[in-house]
Amino acid sequence: MSIEAECRPRAIRLDEYRSRRRRLMDDVPADAAVLLPGASLVTRSRDSEFPFRQDSDFHYLTGFPEPDALLLLLPGRAEGECVLFCQDRDPAMETWTGQRLGAEGAVRVHGVDQAFENAERDARLVELLAGYATLYLPLGNSSALRLAERLRAELVDRPRQNAPTPLGFADVAPLLHEQRLIKSEGELALLRHAGEISAHAHRRAMRVSRPGLAEYQLQAELEHEFRWRGGSGPAYASIVAGGRNAGVLHYIDNRDPLRDGELVLIDAGAEFDLYAGDITRTFPVNGCFTSAQRALYEVVLTAQERAIDAVRPGATLAAIHRGVVSDLAAGLTALGVLAEDGEEAPEAIVARRFYPHATSHWLGLDVHDVGSYRRDGEPRTLRPGMVLTIEPGLYLPDNDDLPAAFRGIGIRIEDDVAVTPEGCEVLTRAVPKQVADIEALMDEK
Structure with a gap:
């Protein structure tokens, strides 16, 4: 098996993930952002879950392996166009399920521009999306739609002066799936x-x-x-x-x-x-x-x-x-x-x-x-x-x-x-x- 192991192909390199995200951002209008949720754990029975498998689209753009993550692509943002939200570091939970990357690890290991733990997500999302007129997301994903609807309501309630709000939604799937083909x-x-x-x-x-x-x-x-x-x-x-x-x-x-x-x-x-x-x-x-x-x-x-x-x-x-x-x-x-x-x-x-x-x-x-x-x-x-x-x-x-x-x-x-x-x-x-x-x-x- 040692020979077999040596012959295994390398995982996709970070520069390829960056290139994929760049291509997707180039395919959406300049005033549009992309929101893509990762997969969550799925209950198998009572308090046990099925083995986790990342959402294929999310994996294609990030390679990030943990559940309950969220990717934002924000074309033109000076502080970084690729923002990832991920599970909080939690020593008690990590004793049971293994070490989590956290925000620092997400940037270091997976090459995103900026990352925050999920505890900060709600407070930061509205601010990050202010100024974008359209939000591309997987329209077939009900949880993503619910999140987007809530964000749109908050942006309408708290608009920035002279800044458009992401009132329009568009489906990211056709663009992303053509790329994956x-x-x-x-x-x-x-x-x-x-x-x-x-x-x-x-x-x-x-x-x-x-x-x-x-x-x-x-x-x-x-x-x-x-x-x-x-x-x-x-x-x-x-x-x-x-x-x-x-x-x-x-x-x-x-x-x-x-x-x-x-x-x-x-x-x-x-x-x-x-x-x-x-x-x-x-x-x-x-x-x-x-x-x-x-x-x-x-x-x-x-x-x-x-x-x-x-x-x-x-x-x-x-x-x-x-x-x-x-x-x-x-x-x-x-x-x-x-x-x-x-x-x-x-x-x-x-x-x-x-x-x-x-x-x-x-x-x-x-x-x-x-x-x-x-x-x-x-x-x-x-x-x-x-x-x-x-x-x-x-x-x-x-x-x-x-x-x-x-x-x-x-x-x-x-x-x-x-x-x-x-x-x-x-x-x-x-x-x-x-x-x-x-x-x-x-x-x-």
Whole structure:
């Protein structure tokens, strides 16, 4: 593990956080300020909380790891344009939950211009925001809106002479999320590492799989590997779906036994430094595909490989998805699942019955990452630095109108892909997906 530790990418540097904040301030009007709250602790039961995870937008701009923080960006302010409010230093609480950075530590460690502890927040916020005409904040965040409404009321009651007050609110999310959509080299390194950790976990699950294990036991193997290799845990609820459970797209019960002769679909990824990995593999519980499983699997694999080959600057996710649907339809027709001369187009049947989800989503600090999929009403074109998934699937129900050999089979194959100037880089290629490679890896056990 010492070699693994040495290979871990560095965290995002302070100058990159400063650059991100500068870009956001450059995108808002000169008389506008930005207010962004961090995440708070969430109660799990009574007086215990879920493990803390910082809000992704807040982390993107600050890297600050503590709960109940608040960021203000104040363009043109002479005393400093970036102001952070954070938890008070409290020796009694720190005995229980660990040392807090406090205002001095926030400036020293995280490179903000000025910081105050939360005990001073209410007294300082109105003064700091006086003179700004518009306040950009996440309008979908109810606590941020409540705070902004209170501040606006206080500014109206106590206006400065000849100074506008922030009576207007605007949504910061579209500006910030467009910025987050293009990943820096530092972010790509973190996503690459999250993908590597995730790949190790999927290989481990393949090696230990056998009939009689429970789905949750494979989940335990995956998530042990996430933590063992330095991840903070799963980036989302792990899906371990044996047999017909694979037809439930977001199946997370993970409690049924794994049966001989069936496939198991695993959709799971590690989080590393808040960046997500996201891999899906489908493989036989006993290590050997049946002829029907292999035939259906090859249809999905062909579609996935062709879709990855189509990822390049200028392509669109909509066109890639159409290609996947076409490939799946052709494959199912060749297998006799779809009729060649039916009244309904094969592609329409695939989208309606067997493949109800999109081929791709953005990936980054969130597993379903931010950024619009359309610009000016049209599918946006891919650019270098975008990171996305490619995840075609087929989910055949246990219906009498389907060939018996294919009934109740669910297959999905997913990789994480970064757009490069020349085409793309597959960040999760370390997990086998060719039938022979999967069977060879599983035979190692």
